[in-house]
Amino acid sequence: MNFLIFLEKIGEMFISFLTAIGKLSIFLVKVLRFGTTPPYYWRQIAGHAIQIGYFSLPVVGMTAIFTGMALTLQCSSGFSNFTAESAIPAVVMLAMTRELGPVLAALMVAGRLGASMAAEIGTMRVTEQIDALTTLSVNSYRYLVFPRILTGVVLMPFLVFIDDAIGILGGYIVGVYYLGYNSANYIHNTFVTMTAWDVISGLIKGSVFGFMICLMGCYHGYNSEGGAEGVGRSTTNSVVAASILILIFDCILTFVLF
């Protein structure tokens, strides 16, 4: 009997999971179907581009510089045991461009923008603003969702690139001004091993993460129900879902890209 109840619970969870995947897929198909056909809302796209690309810079930059600094310090204490200090600049560069840059930038953007997207669209849902859009003959997928996802996909690589650069700069500051490495050697060792693919792979990750963040923010916001509490729940769910997806896809993309 207990085993049957256990099986029933597993079945329910599996069906819920498939239902969620189905709903998300339908949502995405609608976004792509309506978003890729005219009219295009350029003003909306520009507004979100500024939100993602410009207003996220401070938080992403702060995260990157301190991560680069801490990483250099950690490497220094570890690598000195093997007299491998000369590898520190290359390790910091690789870690930032391939892994930490895209993942940290994405997690920060998920916390900042994913949450705000879910809250904004969720509030619009529960206050009937999305219904108002529809009755004013404006497709809400085209007007609200697609511009956000598009700007996320296009501008996250830009943020990741800035994040990489600032992270490497943070490493340089600690390496040269605190640990006393030679500036020219540090710069040389940073770039001598760098390949274009190190940077590009990070930018690809950034683009995928941007898509995940905006999709989760919009999807959870769009399906909000139950007033302020529902909006709060959607906001939390969007950040949690985006963060988990970022980490899962980071692993998958690392397998695929390297």
Next chain:
Amino acid sequence: MSFVIEVKDLKKSFGSFKVLDGVSLSISPGESYVVIGGSGTGKSVLVKCILGLLDYDGGSIKIDGKEVNKIPAKEMAQTLLKCGVLYQGGALFDSLNVIDNVSFGLVYGYGVPIKEAYKTAIEKLYAVNLDERIIKAYPAELSGGMKKRVALARAIATNPDIIFFDEPTTGLDPITSGTINELIVKCTKEMGISALSITHDINSLKHISDRVGLLHKGKIIWEGENSELTSTDDPFVRQFITGSPVGPFTTEGL
């Protein structure tokens, strides 16, 4: 006779809960029809079904003779352009100021150039007793009555053939409610627009309705002219109009 809106035997359930269980009503051109009923009886659901915002389970809804759930998406957008909606909370777009809210349907729905749309929007703001001084204000900076008037200006900005009013005077003081009622009558009578309103407000009901339907347990259980409201012997209507705690609503539950 042709109707602007014709609803026949409309059914809508949420899970096992039947909200609408065979609602029928029709609205003639230029007529103001008001649906009354207790909270949670499905008045807003009825309007959302008519506007195509909710799918319905059975029955038929026709706007201008076209079955709502058979109208293709593009054509539905055109049909909705003929409809203005005043939502309960106004549903003004928080991120847009007053002028952008009022001109929204013209700019994004009709593709009217922005300057021309602004000009029309200001005319409509004057029509609802507002003026240019508030055009740069955001919804959060407006009072409840002002929000309703701005929302009304937005609803009439596209010169619709039909307007839907979802509890237009809820949460407003009697004077502002009176102003809104006057504006609704002005819009429907002077502009010849058909209207479907839902309300709890008896003053509003008496003021704005030509015909009234009482929605109870998923059905329109009474329908009559405005003048019949006070003369009818129907116990449901009498209790609703008088607001008496004793009567069939109390016995049966809302």
